[in-house]
Amino acid sequence: xLAQQPFVFLNTSIKPGTKNHFEIPVISEKDSTFxxxxxxxxxxxxxxxxxxxxxxxxEYPPILAAxxxxxxxxxxxxxxxxxxxxxxxxxxxxxxxxxxxxLDGKNLNRSFPGKPxxxxxxxxxxxxxxxxxARSDFFVDMHAGDAPEDLRPYNAxxxxxxxxEVSQKGRDMALAMGYDYSIIFNIPKERFKKPSLYCxxxxxHRKIPSVDIECGRMGIPDKTETDRIVNGMLSLLVHLQMxxxxxxxxxxxPIIIAKRFTIKSKSTGLFYTEKKAGDLVKKGxxxxxxxxxxxxxxxxxxxxxxxxILYMIGTPPINKGETIMNIGRIP
Numbered sequence: 001x002l003a004q005q006p007f008v009f010l011n012t013s014i015k016p017g018t019k020n021h022f023e024i025p026v027i028s029e030k031d032s033t034f035x036x037x038x039x040x041x042x043x044x045x046x047x048x049x050x051x052x053x054x055x056x057x058x059e060y061p062p063i064l065a066a067x068x069x070x071x072x073x074x075x076x077x078x079x080x081x082x083x084x085x086x087x088x089x090x091x092x093x094x095x096x097x098x099x100x101x102x103l104d105g106k107n108l109n110r111s112f113p114g115k116p117x118x119x120x121x122x123x124x125x126x127x128x129x130x131x132x133x134a135r136s137d138f139f140v141d142m143h144a145g146d147a148p149e150d151l152r153p154y155n156a157x158x159x160x161x162x163x164x165e166v167s168q169k170g171r172d173m174a175l176a177m178g179y180d181y182s183i184i185f186n187i188p189k190e191r192f193k194k195p196s197l198y199c200x201x202x203x204x205h206r207k208i209p210s211v212d213i214e215c216g217r218m219g220i221p222d223k224t225e226t227d228r229i230v231n232g233m234l235s236l237l238v239h240l241q242m243x244x245x246x247x248x249x250x251x252x253x254p255i256i257i258a259k260r261f262t263i264k265s266k267s268t269g270l271f272y273t274e275k276k277a278g279d280l281v282k283k284g285x286x287x288x289x290x291x292x293x294x295x296x297x298x299x300x301x302x303x304x305x306x307x308x309i310l311y312m313i314g315t316p317p318i319n320k321g322e323t324i325m326n327i328g329r330i331p
Contacts, residue, residue, distance in 0.1 A: 002080070007041040007081050010131070017043035017076040026127050029122040030102040034125060035190035036086040040073050046080025046242050050136030050208075051233070052084060052128065055109050055143065055199050056099060057092025061216030062142035065229035072230065073237075080242045083132050088199075089124065098147035098219070105157030112202040112271065129202055138240060139203035142229060143279070144216025152278035153215040153228060154257075156183035158204040162192065168188060169209035176239035182254040182309075183328065185212070192228060193302065211236075217277065219312050257328035261305055264323055265290060267298040271318040279309050281327060290318055 002314040004016035010331070024035040053066035066086045073082060087093050088108065095102040106121035107253060114125025145151030155177055156172035171328050174182045187204065196202035213232065216225040237243035273288030281287055281303040288301040307327040318324065 004041075004043060004045050007039065009039050009083070012020045014039055014041040019073075019075045024127055024131060025218065026120065026123050028118075028120040028123055029055055031091075033090050033103070033124070034172065035088060035090070035124065037068050037132070038084045038086060040075045040078055040082040042078030042080050042242065044186075047240060048081045048135055048139035049237075049240065049242065050132045050139045050203070051082065051084045051134065051142065052088050052140075052199055053142045054089050054093055055085035055141060056146050057087065057089040057101075057119055058096060058098040058219045059095070059144040059216060060142045060146050060221040061174060061225040062125060062213065062229055063087055063093065064221055064226045065142060065233070068226065069233060072234070075244075076096050077244070078237075078242055082208070082242075083135060083220070085128065085132060087129060087294070091126065092121070092296045103188070104174075109199055110197050112197055112199055120146070125199075126293065128199065128244045133196040133199075133208065136203065136208055138169070139200060139208050139210045140173075140199035140233070140236065141210070142213045142214065142215075142246075142248045144214065144225065145311055146220055146313075147219040148313055148315040149218060149311050150277040151214055151311040152181070152309070153172065153225065154177060154181040154183055154310060155214065155232070156185050156212045158185045158187055158210050160187040160189065160192075160204070161208055162187075162189045163204070164206070166207050166209050168169060170204070170211055173209055173236060173239065174211045177213075178235050178252050180254050181308075181328070182251060183257045183260070186258070195251065219247055255330065257330070260310065261307070261327055261329070262323050263287075263325045263327070264316050265320055267292075267318070268316060268320045269293060269298055270296045270316045271313055272313075272316070273301070275309060275312065275325075277309050277311055277314075280307070281309060282306050287325065295315075303327065
């Protein structure tokens, strides 16, 4: 076996068995920020795993999980290299801003692959694409339910008939992480002609096996969900043969969801429901209703098909056209 060589990141040579912290500056004509990144370079050779947390700055369990991974991953015991984005969207994190970067009002997870000369969010996306995604052999983007979103934990992988081998590797990654529900993100061939928009989809467009984690709800920094993300990532490292640990292997066989449907609001007002993420619903079942600002009912919300609520609006405000619920069909 060849000796492990240093890993060069941002013109810095990282020795095998060590880790380095970086702050990638991102500057536009109007604004400036940075991306905190930790690179773990293993003592043995292996693949490069890219990980992003905090694409949405109000989704705290993934961000806290990244902080834990920073302490738990020992580069001396690692094979390969991990590029861990601790918080991709620092302005949204510090500004406690759901979904959007407060500096320019844009959604980072709708901005990939980004623009080198665009707004600050577009430049953030470009930096992540060029400096992290492009360097990766495998990729994971970690999310949770944002401030208004009730969500039950799951992960997902990208699949396309255009990339069967890449899709299979992504599937194997997702199923190794120990989640009880896994979703297939099916990407038609014609979709690759358009910008990726999503962080992990940009990786998949580049033929990199890619997985999303969704674990956490309503911006709550819950320890249980944070630990679940950490354990899932450690199990993935075992699967990728980047880390040795029998304790992290998982035998959970998840339920795989291949089809989902979305209920959108036709009205603006107040949303009422007794449902929670994870609840099962039946076709035609009343799952909530919307009133105007004086209490007059505007519409009843009914399930269009049988399934499980994966995520939903968990707070009263609702705008016309917004997603009320995303429901997965249980096979």
